[in-house]
Amino acid sequence: MAEARRPDTTFWVDPAEIRGDHLTLSREESHHLIRVHRAAPGTPFTAIDGAGTAYECFVESITGDVVTASIAARDPERGELPLAIALLVGLPDAGPAEAVVEHAVPLGARRIDFVVCARSERHALGEGKLERLDRIARAGAKQSRRCRSALVTSSLSLEEAIGALGPGPRFVADPWGTPPPPEALESSQTMISLAVGPPGGFDREEYARLAKAGFHPISLGPSRLTTETASIALLSVIRNWLLRKGLGQI
């Protein structure tokens, strides 16, 4: 019996599993769709590829534990801001790193780089930890109905992290800065880069390096924020700035 109720959940589809107007879900996503949402041939659902497109689909067939679906409509950039936001975060502990990813992905971060700093751990995040953060990022993209996830990386140095950024406005959280936004945003720019220090803060040399790379110091207010709270606050402020400029309207 066909069950036509649309699941409230968004499903994840690997871009490699999209062929013309058909897509195949992974075993895990298929299981969730079939068992939790009791999907059957004909059930409508939404999938995202994490790379910029949402798909409105109907279950076509269930073979073994794998769902194949037909694509009825494509919705590019659904839930996305018009500019990519990259977030450099001075490497914190595992819990705070997870909190950053959990909140920053729904708020529109497209890249999150946990960077080894003078006052952080000396080792970048390993494969296992990055995989875990990547799963949290995907869950955040699905939950928030974005169609892109964030690329989560861990640079060995601030130089390496800065070198990977695109052109565009750059801001660093700095108690001695001024409240953002301090300058006009030009629509020709495609990436906004934000930097937040590790739990011990950036040191003098790091602030100088960021200034040289064009990072404008901005203050988040009169109290001291943790790395994770500052990351979410800075991202929220810059996201709102984009929205007020009419660049990120629905």
Added chain:
Amino acid sequence: MAEARRPDTTFWVDPAEIRGDHLTLSREESHHLIRVHRAAPGTPFTAIDGAGTAYECFVESITGDVVTASIAARDPERGELPLAIALLVGLPDAGPAEAVVEHAVPLGARRIDFVVCARSERHALGEGKLERLDRIARAGAKQSRRCRSALVTSSLSLEEAIGALGPGPRFVADPWGTPPPPEALESSQTMISLAVGPPGGFDREEYARLAKAGFHPISLGPSRLTTETASIALLSVIRNWLLRKGLGQI
């Protein structure tokens, strides 16, 4: 032997334990100052009373496990915004409620009310849970070097929550609103009230009730945010608005 290094930590003092230019720390705070920071008579430290004043102190005596200190200077409103921010949050589960308090207190919330809504649990938070959230709020105030903590409450209804608010601008997170800030802030106002729906969202009737109470609908962007992410994002945006208006500068 006197140890003169100032602990990086801020200590909590009950307002009832301040008498003239002397204060007495609780057994727990004393223990932390003596054991972890190895304080001795003469050690300087900072205490906050959670009610609006920071104190620069010197350890005077240690009797049993209790520290008595002399107050060298008082710093009223240190780390505070000039306006009180009250946050009404549709009652979420325990984890998200803790995340809201953990991030909202450093960002300047002075009241956080977890409100029973049509689409939330039917029971307000009990004593035990409120005490736990109160401890998280105090830790957040100490960590962020504010001198006020937030009053954490749990109202049985939206009417009760609205009735407890002071006059001033009111904003509710609403996917159909516009990005804040939509209106001028008058300096005569003393409280900004923010409302964020429970995990299932406010229902139609609740949005109507909030509109009637003067809550202006504002959008936080094109993706769907959890109750906790929306609470932190809205607070960050409004905090930045106050800072840009020069009302909350250090």
